[in-house]
Amino acid sequence: MSYRYVPELSCPCVAYMLLILGSSGQLGKCISSHLDSIGIRYMALNHHELDVANGLVVDKALEQIRPSVIVNTAAWTNVDGAEENETSAFSVNCRGALNVALAARACAARLIHISTDYVFDGEATRPYVVDSPTNPMNAYGRSKLAGEQEVLRIGKGAFTVVRTAWLYSEHGSNFAKTMTKKALMQEPVRVVADQFGQPTNAHDLAQLIISVMDVKEIPSIIHGTNSGATTWYEFAREIYENLGADESLVSPVSTMEFPSKAVRPKYSVLSNLENAKFGLPEMQNWSASLGGLIDVIKLRVVEEGTN
Numbered sequence: 623m624s625y626r627y628v629p630e631l632s633c634p635c636v637a638y639m640l641l642i643l644g645s646s647g648q649l650g651k652c653i654s655s656h657l658d659s660i661g662i663r664y665m666a667l668n669h670h671e672l673d674v675a676n677g678l679v680v681d682k683a684l685e686q687i688r689p690s691v692i693v694n695t696a697a698w699t700n701v702d703g704a705e706e707n708e709t710s711a712f713s714v715n716c717r718g719a720l721n722v723a724l725a726a727r728a729c730a731a732r733l734i735h736i737s738t739d740y741v742f743d744g745e746a747t748r749p750y751v752v753d754s755p756t757n758p759m760n761a762y763g764r765s766k767l768a769g770e771q772e773v774l775r776i777g778k779g780a781f782t783v784v785r786t787a788w789l790y791s792e793h794g795s796n797f798a799k800t801m802t803k804k805a806l807m808q809e810p811v812r813v814v815a816d817q818f819g820q821p822t823n824a825h826d827l828a829q830l831i832i833s834v835m836d837v838k839e840i841p842s843i844i845h846g847t848n849s850g851a852t853t854w855y856e857f858a859r860e861i862y863e864n865l866g867a868d869e870s871l872v873s874p875v876s877t878m879e880f881p882s883k884a885v886r887p888k889y890s891v892l893s894n895l896e897n898a899k900f901g902l903p904e905m906q907n908w909s910a911s912l913g914g915l916i917d918v919i920k921l922r923v924v925e926e927g928t929n
Contacts, residue, residue: 640664640835641689641731643674643722644696648793649736649786652828653693660832665689669696674718677725684725691835694722694735697766701740704761705883711765719769723776733777734834739787739819739847741767744887749851751893752785752843760884774842782834784827786846787890788857791824791915792922798912801858802923805867815855815874819890820847823911830897830905837900844900845892848908860909864916 640657644650645666657664665687672683674696684692697715698704704711719735726733740763741756758764770783790798798821804811827846834844852860855874862869877886894905905911 639690641684641687641692642666643672643692643694644669647695647697647699648791648796648824649789649827650693650695651793652791652824653695653831656825656828656832662832674722675713677717677721680721680725681728684722684729684731688729689731691732691734692722692726693831694719694733696722697736698762701760701762701886702883704765708761708765711761712768715762715765716768716772720772720776723773723781726781727776732835732840733773733781734831735769735773735781735783737770737783737785738763738766739785739890739892740887741770741785742887742890744817744889746889746891749891749893750845752841752845752896759887762884770843777842779842780840782841783843784831784834784846785843785892786822786827787892788819788821788847789824789827790821790919792919793824797821797854797857798861798916798919799923801861802865802916802919805862805865805871806920806923808867808871810871810873811858812873812875812879813855813858814877814880815853816876817886817888817890818851818853820849820851820892821857821908821912822847822905823908823915825915826905826911830902833902834900837902839900841897841900844897844902845894846905847892847894848905848911849894850907850909851891852908857908857912860912861916864913865920 642650646668654666698711742750743757743759758767773781790796830846859869859872
């Protein structure tokens with residue numbers, strides 16, 4: 623039985639245990655499906671139903687809904703687009719985060735805010751811990767870091783920032799789905815082989831976020847990524863292999879051969895070893911997690927059409 627409720631905001635006030643913002647994104651959808659499976663009552667609002675960049679609307683909505691916990695997945699995620707529209711990226715990723723944090727504090731709700739590995743510069747040679755120095759290399763990273771800082775400033779220890787990376791699922795548009803389409807059509811692809819990170823299954827991250835809601839000691843920042851590390855090239859080869867496609871169709875290229883508007887970090891592996899001290903479960907290895915979801919991704923790709 624589903625306990626998902628999305629009534630008109632003009633209706634009489636109803637107390638919801640949990641509110642998901644940015645519900646139309648892949649992480650929002652994965653959180654919703656896991657909450658449905660365990661029978662937790664929640665409200666899920668997408669950008670059209672609640673624009674986090676509009677402070678007055680956010681204040682009014684949260685005053686009415688009065689959730690106990692808010693998970694803010696709403697974000698400007700177009701990394702290259704942020705280079706030309708940094709003001710717009712900041713309006714969602716920074717101002718929006720501030721609006722939600724202020725409204726959460728006003729209604730005494732706990733906030734779990736989603737951030738990114740792009741707050742780091744990618745110059746490290748070992749996994750970043752939660753208190754590693756931040757130094758974003760692009761506009762998107764700057765906007766997300768600014769949002770983190772506002773959430774932590776307003777929360778004063780009562781809010782949690784969850785950083786993640788290389789997120790994928792069967793929902794929306796993402797690298798895993800794109801490579802799955804190519805693999806099913808036996809298409810050759812050229813993939814960057816000199817950027818290292820952690821492909822993260824959005825379903826695994828959703829389960830971690832749900833676990834964060836129950837911890838007694840509230841962490842200020844945690845890293846939510848599947849364990850291990852790889853390159854985009856090896857990630858693509860793994861997808862081809864899982865689907866029985868010819869791995870030799872995947873060719874490695876350098877970042878220099880794929881210039882983009884936004885500079886990408888060459889190393890953005892996040893350490894999540896500190897999660898254990900809060901009693902949080904370890905997220906499985908990225909390769910095993912991909913293997914467990916690839917059939918679901920394949921089915922969705924086939925349903926949507928490979929063209």
